[in-house]
Amino acid sequence: xxxxxxxxxxxxxxxxxxxxxxxxxxxxxxxxxxxxxxxxxxxxxxxxxxxxxxxxxxxxxxxxxxxxxxxxxxxxxxxxxxxxxxxxxxxxxxxxxxxxxxxxxxxxxxxxxxxxxxxxxxxxxxxxxxxxxxxxxxxxxxxxxxxxxxxxxxxxxxxxxxxxxxxxxxxxxxxxxxxxxxxxxxxxxxxxxxxxxxxxxxxxxxxxxxxxxxxxxxxxxxxxxxxxxxxxxxxxxxxxxxxxxxxxxxxxxxxxxxxxxxxxxxxxxxxxxxxxxxxxxxxxxxxxxxxxxxxxxxxxxxxxxxxxxxxxxxxxxxxxxxxxxxxxxxxxx
Numbered sequence: 112x113x114x115x116x117x118x119x120x121x122x123x124x125x126x127x128x129x130x131x132x133x134x135x136x137x138x139x140x141x142x143x144x145x146x147x148x149x150x151x152x153x154x155x156x157x158x159x160x161x162x163x164x165x166x167x168x169x170x171x172x173x174x175x176x177x178x179x180x181x182x183x184x185x186x187x188x189x190x191x192x193x194x195x196x197x198x199x200x201x202x203x204x205x206x207x208x209x210x211x212x213x214x215x216x217x218x219x220x221x222x223x224x225x226x227x228x229x230x231x232x233x234x235x236x237x238x239x240x241x242x243x244x245x246x247x248x249x250x251x252x253x254x255x256x257x258x259x260x261x262x263x264x265x266x267x268x269x270x271x272x273x274x275x276x277x278x279x280x281x282x283x284x285x286x287x288x289x290x291x292x293x294x295x296x297x298x299x300x301x302x303x304x305x306x307x308x309x310x311x312x313x314x315x316x317x318x319x320x321x322x323x324x325x326x327x328x329x330x331x332x333x334x335x336x337x338x339x340x341x342x343x344x345x346x347x348x349x350x351x352x353x354x355x356x357x358x359x360x361x362x363x364x365x366x367x368x369x370x371x372x373x374x375x376x377x378x379x380x381x382x383x384x385x386x387x388x389x390x391x392x393x394x395x396x397x398x399x400x401x402x403x404x405x406x407x408x409x410x411x412x413x414x415x416x417x418x419x420x421x422x423x424x425x426x427x428x429x430x431x432x433x434x435x436x437x438x439x440x441x442x443x444x
Contacts, residue, residue: 125430125431125434126427126430128430128434129429129430129433129434132426132429132430132433133422133423133426133427133429133430136422136425136426136429137418137419137422137423137426138422139422140418140419140421140422140425140426141415141418141419141422143418144414144415144417144418145411145414145415145418147414149411151408152231153231153406153408154229154230154231154406154407154408155229155230155231155233155236155402155403155406155407156227156228156229156402156403156407157227157228157229157230157233157236157237157240157400157401157402157403158225158226158227158228158240158398158400158401158403159225159226159227159240159241159244159396159398159399159400159401160218160223160224160225160226160396160397160398161186161223161224161226161244161247161248161394161395161396161397162183162222162223162224162392162394162395162397163179163180163181163182163183163186163222163224163247163251163394164179164180164248164251164252164254164255164391164392164393164394164395165177165178165179165180165222165391165392166178166180166255166258166387166390166391166392179222180251180254180255180258181250181251181254182217183217183218183221183222183223183224184217184224186215186217186224186247187215187216187217187224187225187226188215190213190214190215190224190226190243191213191214191215193213195213195242195243195246195247196210196213198242198246199239199242199243199246202242203235203238203239203242205235209235210235210239211228211229211230211232211235211236211239212228212229213226213227213228213239213240213243214226214227214228215227223397226240226243226244227240228240229407229408233402236400236402237400237402240400241400244396244400247394248393248394248396251393251394252393252394255391255393258391259388259391262384262387262388263388265380265384266381266384266385266388269377269380269381269384270377270381272373272377273373273374273377273378273381276370276371276373276374276377277370277374279366279370280367280370280371280374283363283366283367283370284367286363287360287363287364287367290356290359290360290363291360293356294353294356294357294360297349297352297353297356298353300349301346301349301350301353304342304345304346304349305346307342308339308342308343308346311338311339311342312339
């Protein structure tokens with residue numbers, strides 16, 4: 112007699128027939144998963160977020176570009192490569208083998224690094240994260256201190272140069288006063304000489320007007336002429352000295368303007384350096400090491416759900432196997 116192919120209803124009948132085996136077996140498996148979840152020590156995720164220190168550099172257009180001392184990705188890579196593990200173990204007084212694995216990532220589109228560990232010992236996990244944060248901060252802030260010292264040195268150097276320019280302006284100011292006094296003295300002497308020349312020319316002219324001059328008057332006229340000539344020559348000398356003093360005054364005034372321009376440049380440089388210094392950010396802890404509210408292992412709900420699904424599958428197969436064995440027994444007899 113040809114065997115009839117089993118239909119879906121046949122499978123359902125078997126499942127219904129063996130429902131107690133499937134149900135009780137699944138419940139036992141779920142209970143075992145539940146007991147396992149309560150007996151196993153829970154593992155929690157402890158995480159922290161840091162922002163590495165950064166400073167600003169001014170470009171040729173005067174804009175400030177942010178520069179990180181060490182990129183968040185570099186920090187994450189070093190943590191994943193266990194670069195800090197030996198130092199953390201030494202700091203905590205633990206064996207390196209008992210430390211939880213440190214994981215890290217650069218939070219996308221930010222300058223933040225997230226660090227985390229999974230451990231059943233939450234205090235140890237926090238200690239590990241605090242230790243690595245301290246090490247990262249110390250490493251980066253040491254480089255920032257160098258940048259701050261360089262900026263302070265530049266500020267001090269510009270302040271010294273500015274003070275020199277101020278002192279130079281004071282010296283030039285004194286020179287300018289001396290030059291102005293010399294000009295004034297020369298101009299007074301020139302005015303006096305002009306008056307003297309004019310007087311001599313008047314006396315010379317009065318003698319020339321006389322038709323019957325005495326020998327003494329003729330000699331006097333000659334002396335007047337010589338004295339006028341000498342006075343004119345001396346006037347030219349004074350005029351040349353005055354020109355030199357004016358040129359000296361112009362040079363000093365130009366030097367003062369140049370020093371004032373330097374002072375303005377020094378002030379701008381100092382202002383920019385102080386602004387750069389003020390924009391420096393040291394490494395910040397955005398989120399202190401904290402424990403998640405729920406354990407990452409075991410997950411009781413997930414374990415029970417998996418046990419339920421596995422129990423249904425396993426004991427359904429057991430039910431079919433039992434039915435198959437039962438049907439096969441008469442045939443063997």
